Amino acid sequence: MAPSNPTIIPLKPSRPFTEYHIFFQLERNYILQTSDKSSDIDTTVEFSDIDLNASTRPPRYRSLTLPKQWHTKGSRPKRRGHRKTHGKISFVELTKLISQRWREADQVTKVYCRDLAQGGLKRYKEDMKEYVERYGEDALQSTKKKAKEKRDEKGKQDTKQDELVQENIKDQIRRESTQKALGQSLGISSHNNQKII
Numbered sequence: 167m168a169p170s171n172p173t174i175i176p177l178k179p180s181r182p183f184t185e186y187h188i189f190f191q192l193e194r195n196y197i198l199q200t201s202d203k204s205s206d207i208d209t210t211v212e213f214s215d216i217d218l219n220a221s222t223r224p225p226r227y228r229s230l231t232l233p234k235q236w237h238t239k240g241s242r243p244k245r246r247g248h249r250k251t252h253g254k255i256s257f258v259e260l261t262k263l264i265s266q267r268w269r270e271a272d273q274v275t276k277v278y279c280r281d282l283a284q285g286g287l288k289r290y291k292e293d294m295k296e297y298v299e300r301y302g303e304d305a306l307q308s309t310k311k312k313a314k315e316k317r318d319e320k321g322k323q324d325t326k327q328d329e330l331v332q333e334n335i336k337d338q339i340r341r342e343s344t345q346k347a348l349g350q351s352l353g354i355s356s357h358n359n360q361k362i363i
Contacts (some may be wrong), residue, residue: 179293180239185279190221190277193264195230201254224275237282238289239280258346265361288328 183191215234223230255263298306 175301178297178306179290182235182290183239183283185276185283188279188282189268189271189275190264191232191236192227192230193277195232195236196227197253197263198252199230215216222278224272224278226275229328238286240268 217232217234217236220228220230220232
């Protein structure tokens with residue numbers, strides 16, 4: 167079925183989180199909400215819809231305050247205003263710690279994350295099927311084509327910028343070699359601009 171307005175095709179559904187990404191969300195919130203460091207920034211974000219399924223989470227994460235759809239992409243606003251960091255842990259330290267904890271995670275936690283990821287993947291496949299039925303296979307190609315055109319345009323801009331830089335370097339080399347040749351014909355040393363006797 168073709169869209170009612172063929173010029174406006176919405177973006178296709180976002181791919182779901184993997185089991186590691188789901189674990190990352192859980193563990194990040196666990197670290198920030200249980201940290202001993204006090205901060206003037208509230209890390210427990212005020213959610214209008216709080217996840218009430220805490221009892222289904224692994225025991226370690228049952229006390230966390232999470233938004234209702236914390237394990238799905240797009241559950242939070244696309245862009246938030248700038249704010250200070252929590253100051254409890256740097257992003258690099260956080261990612262290293264979470265990846266280490268993922269390697270050491272118990273089976274209950276990994277199965278929980280895997281089940282959520284598989285549920286998200288199932289929903290994604292259903293959404294993609296509905297998207298294709300509603301907007302057609304061409305819509306997928308159209309969004310891919312638009313993304314490719316955007317990448318190509320950025321590549322062209324980068325190429326133009328590189329060409330300008332190269333041209334500036336060539337001009338500078340020409341000026342320097344011209345100055346050097348002129349200096350030699352006048353008997354001026356190019357090192358210290360003094361006349362050679």
